[in-house]
Amino acid sequence: MSLPVGSKVPGLKIPLRFDVPLSRYSTIQIGGNAKFFSEPKSIEELQGLLEFARESDLPILGIGKGSNILFPDDGFPGLVITFIHFEPNKIVIDQDRETVTASSGVSLYRLALASRDAGLGGAEFLSHIPGTVGGALVMNAGFSRFPGKKMEIGELVEEVTVLTPEGEIKNLSQGELEWDYRKTNLDGLIVLAGRLKLHRAPTEAVTKEIQESFSYRNRVQDLRYPSAGSVFKNPAGAQGSSGQLIEKVGLKGKKIGGAMISDKHANFIVNTGGARASDVLDLISLVQEKVLEAFGVHLEPEIRIIQNISIPK
């Protein structure tokens, strides 16, 4: 079947498109085409899509804003589902329990602002992480502008609602969830929503912290070019952060094709224009080789590198 790029599949009631450039759905703006692509708005649409993928034997990849992902140059030969339009306004505040429940498609910025407007604080550190609630839960996203202080979304979670590969909707309580450094046991599940425990806080203080958090990021991170944020996890017990180790081996500003190790924040790889996934992967290998050679430290990628998949005929 040959249809123009991005067109809808005739006859299907679910909003399915195909041959969609993934570069438009990743903040680093890299990636070939998804064979099938969809932006479900509701659980019914999502279930329809999963049924279609099952019947067609297609691999599925669920994404949020694509702010922590490197898609392959060859694209993805299955169904990519983005949650950016999945109940994007569904935020429920429980004033008595001081909780906020948000659907996976809610942006972290909206989550922080809605909580603030309801007189709740605790989510400020998430406000300028450019992802969705779903992506942040899967990644156990975290940020702190205070040295030595670690703040991760997992610490706030009371419950996460998921869709299992068998199509069952389940509520997982904090006790059933495993939170690690940018790693959780939510991988392989579809995250539908999360409930976070916050605390009462004055609006002005929350607003101030959101602003401070942005100023800090703007100062420290490289927001001039498209990127996927920090590329490597910080190694435990090593002689510095990943950025510091990369800087020490002299790779700051190193360019391969259109990709560059940021000359502002060495743990960022930025797309200076026309970068390919292969350029980024070559820089990742170069960094790993040089840092291992100099410090005996293996730097593990934080970004999700989607591998080339070929579907057996």
Ligand SMILES: Cc1cc2nc3c(=O)[nH]c(=O)nc-3n(C[C@H](O)[C@H](O)[C@H](O)COP(=O)(O)OP(=O)(O)OC[C@H]3O[C@@H](n4cnc5c(N)ncnc54)[C@H](O)[C@@H]3O)c2cc1C
């Ligand atoms: C400029 C910049 C700054 C950043 N700063 C930070 C930071 O300070 N701290 C931090 O932790 N991260 C940071 N990041 C990385 C990124 O924003 C976070 O990891 C964010 O939580 C990812 O959310 P997302 O919606 O974009 O997820 P995506 O990147 O789309 O996906 C991330 C992973 O989650 C999976 N996923 C996403 N949604 C779902 C879902 N609903 N169900 C199942 N699986 C899903 C994807 O398959 C993928 O494996 C930064 C990125 C950028 C570009």
